[in-house]
Amino acid sequence: MEKFYPLEIKGYKVELPILAIDNGLNIAFFNLHGAQELTEHCAKHIAELVRGCDVVITAESKGLQLAHCVARNLGQTFYAVARKSLKLYMQDGISVTVKSITTRNVQTLYLSQHDAELLRGKKVAVVDDVISTGGSLQGLEALIEKAGGTVYAKAFVLAEGEASKRKDVLFLNTIPLL
Numbered sequence: 001m002e003k004f005y006p007l008e009i010k011g012y013k014v015e016l017p018i019l020a021i022d023n024g025l026n027i028a029f030f031n032l033h034g035a036q037e038l039t040e041h042c043a044k045h046i047a048e049l050v051r052g053c054d055v056v057i058t059a060e061s062k063g064l065q066l067a068h069c070v071a072r073n074l075g076q077t078f079y080a081v082a083r084k085s086l087k088l089y090m091q092d093g094i095s096v097t098v099k100s101i102t103t104r105n106v107q108t109l110y111l112s113q114h115d116a117e118l119l120r121g122k123k124v125a126v127v128d129d130v131i132s133t134g135g136s137l138q139g140l141e142a143l144i145e146k147a148g149g150t151v152y153a154k155a156f157v158l159a160e161g162e163a164s165k166r167k168d169v170l171f172l173n174t175i176p177l178l
Helices: 036-050 064-073 113-119 135-147 161-165
Strands: 004-009 012-022 025-028 055-059 080-082 094-099 106-111 123-131 150-160 170-175
Touching: 004 036, 004 150, 004 170, 012 036, 036 064, 036 123, 036 150, 036 170, 055 064, 055 113, 055 135, 064 123, 080 106, 080 113, 080 135, 094 135, 106 113, 106 135, 113 135, 123 135, 135 150, 150 161, 161 170
Parallel strands: 055 080, 055 123, 123 150, 150 170
Antiparallel strands: 004 012, 012 025, 094 106
């Protein structure tokens, strides 16, 4: 029998499946993929948190559609995406190496030259679905710095575990490690 963690995000009720990730540690799994209404709801609230930024950046995967909607809500034509693998069109870009709880391994984040130029001299908002250990956030911050941008805000739908105590990030709600 699957167990769920009930949660409300700024008036939107969801039930997150509880998944085992490592050595008895469980997470309430939050997934925006395919959840159009939830993504739009969260993006509207995240856009308010980061208003005043020049550009949005996210890491490839679950933050993509959120960043897309946040940028649209802010009237921005482009947003930057840090890829988890080097694509053919990114040979002239930049990269950094990070460790994240969800990947369990060290990984490299890549930014195309186009996206690096998009960040140069700009106030950049990091936008993603969940912050946990902060590994992906560190990678995004390093990419922003390497590209010549300034971190303006760091906003997440959810802060997991100890991340909910951080004073340098903004979030819509919290979830525990179970």
